[in-house]
Amino acid sequence: MSAPFSKEEWAEIRRASTALMPDVIGMVGLPKALLPYQSRTLTKLESSTCHVLFIEKSRRIGLTWGFASYAVLRAGRAKAAGGMDVMYISYSQDMTREFIDACAMWAKAFSVAAMEMDEFLFEDKDDEGVRSIHAFRIRFASGFEVIGLSSAPRSLRGKQGVVMIDEAAFVDNLKELLKAALAFLMWGGQVVVCSTHNGTENEFNVQIQDILSGRSTYDHMHIDFDEALQDGLYQRICLVTGKAWSPEAEADWREDIIGFYGEGADEELFCIPTMGSGAWLTGPLIEARMTSSAPVLPLDLPRDFLHRSELERAILMAPFMAELEAALDVLDLDLRYSFGFDFARVADLSVGKLMSIDKTLKRASALTFELRGVPGDEQKLITRTVLQKVRSRLVGAAFDATGMGWTVAEDMGRIFGLRDKDNEGGLVHAVKFSQEWYRVNMPPLKAAFEDDAISISKNDDHLSDLRLVKVIRGIPMVPAVRTGEANKRRHGDYAIALALAHFASRQQWHEYAYIPAGRAASKFDVVSGGDDRSAVRLGSMRRSRGIY
Structure with missing residues (x-):
């Protein structure tokens, strides 16, 4: 059942949210006839485009x-x-x-x-x-x-x-x-x-x-129910019934209502349809989209990696870094790119997914790397190397920021710009996973599979990861189960990285460039950084809110 807040937490939320609100009743005699969500609905309906x-x-x-x-x-x-x-x-x-x-x-x-x-x-x-x-x-x-x-x-x-x-x-x-x-x-x-x-x-x-x-x-x-409460639903009920409102009274009432609906609360109150618990994508559909030959690069470091000398650590990293550089060197920089990164450190894999976007808006795998037992600094080095290579053509990079992954998102944000809570700012989106995020962002990925608008590499592990995604209470999510052999367990890691990369690929962006006064140029120079303000910057991106 979706009841993300306890009674005490809800009371505190409502106390904080109403502490600075004016005493509407005292000021105008009666509250506005329509609650905010009712008013927003009518405003939408009055729009000439609705x-x-x-x-x-x-x-x-x-x-x-x-x-x-x-x-x-x-x-x-x-x-x-x-x-x-x-x-x-x-x-x-x-x-x-x-x-x-x-x-x-x-x-x-x-x-x-x-x-x-x-x-x-x-x-x-x-x-x-x-x-x-x-x-x-x-x-x-x-x-x-x-x-x-x-x-x-x-x-x-x-x-x-x-x-x-x-x-x-x-x-x-x-x-x-x-x-x-x-x-x-x-x-x-x-x-x-x-x-x-x-x-x-x-x-x-x-x-x-x-x-x-x-x-x-x-x-x-x-x-949903909580959104309506935040907009004053229970306060209006109290006004109509003559009861005194308080955060504690609202929290008690909310808990009673959720308890009344029991197992049906998700569907009846929180807009989560039930009756769905099957596989999200079918095996034949996934395999039909495995048409890319893009490389999948694994790196599995020994448990005592950090206890070895600096030279030994460099030797262990060198083959992978050479493969990575070779894969990056052949990328087509006329295409646009997005990136998704699912972080793990101990039990699961970290997976980085670079995805290209062509002129028909088809997304295709460009590079995938999978890291097991790799310390944080090395994960950041690998991620930074990939993003620096495509920086001039990157539309967005989305990082799992629900745990330790926040440190990778934060450090990449220092370099490439961190998106803020209003969806403004740089390239890096720090994603804190929630049911709402899955509910909104997984359907476009499924549509890409169904509409042949995505191409991924042939890989049995990736097939298993995508098949692991289940429809849980109406929302596509990765359940708390793992697949694979002992010490090689997977937890749908590729599916999450792919979802993040696809999310990042759908961010609106606009390319701009300029030619400095007093300089004739036959073509634009690509600049990825530095202090030369007179240089032509092609591929630098301004982004506006929204998803297309």
Whole structure:
């Protein structure tokens, strides 16, 4: 179950987060009607570029109430101002009635003229004949309506406006419903699909994974239980129920709610679909992408390496460094490169993955090194050698920074620039692994395998590492198991390095160059460092936020 904070920790988090907040109630009498996450959702929907929005959310955080305010504002305005009909669809009549009641409340609050609110029946034709559908409707003086439907009738086809599909993972046939709803886009309509999860194989989660992997360009939002609490959900509950709010009271309430859902808390509260525990990538798919001839360089040092003389240590390192230099010398520096590094020191491997990016955006293995029993300084030397070679063409380097790997990320950041928490700065991304990181960044890697947009070297160990990745509670992760022979154990190390390199390859960047005044040059000179400010710097990179 995903409950990353204890009761005491949550109380402290909320105490700290509200310590500097103004006393809104004391200042304006009542808090703002919409909570921040509700307001952000409406702002997104009002954007002229938001045509289809998918929202994965926690149970009972009041998002439907926020949707009702948007429905009233949209149906209540004139056509010239963007007014149109709003159709709300859910899996239950009770939810639909609740939505219409909320719309009536908002209409009164906004003083939007509503001509009437009624219930009506209309006919839906299917293969079995004609059946009546029970629906609810509010008519506005603008001429537009908010219509609430308790099912997914085919008569949705031919209508026009905004379609809201609430708890979409639980409707009878979401795939067919989306086909009908998306037709609204041809004439300027809008589609909103919102739900808690209902399993990894559900069409709602399939759509979410397509968005996260980049296959789909629909807008996406994620609002889990803790995010809603941080935005004041429990404070609003206390306001409505007349209870006194405190960090301790909220922590107790949060723990009770998580306990109430038990094993279902991950799915119901934290947006993690269940029912998935199988292999993430199939063996045939992985082997089909093993089309690269890029080298895989292993280095396995003896346990007493640090107890040997400096000369002996140099002799042990020399063959590997010679192989590495030879592999780097043949790299095509017309290509762009990304790098991923999964750090280990004792039980597991450290794996470094250099990946090229061609003009068609296909990623291909350029070099892989695997280090066992290698001390930190030697790991940094090897990593630095690789990055220095491709520095002028490097778009990003991502390092495992969850443990001792932070020291490698930090030292590489001193040389190549460290990315900050706002995703600004240099080339080096220090990645602290979390369920959220895996949830967002593993789907694009899987899509690359499925779309033949990646090429890796033929290697049996790498096949085993990638096969080790499992879908755990709906999220692709490496489980706490190891493969391989004794003293040669692997823990999915290559899969993690590959995921990091693929993540780094998707960072937006812009190349710039200049020719100094007073100097004629037939071609740009590549500069990787130094103090010569008059030199032309080609391949230096400025990067903006985001992932493409």
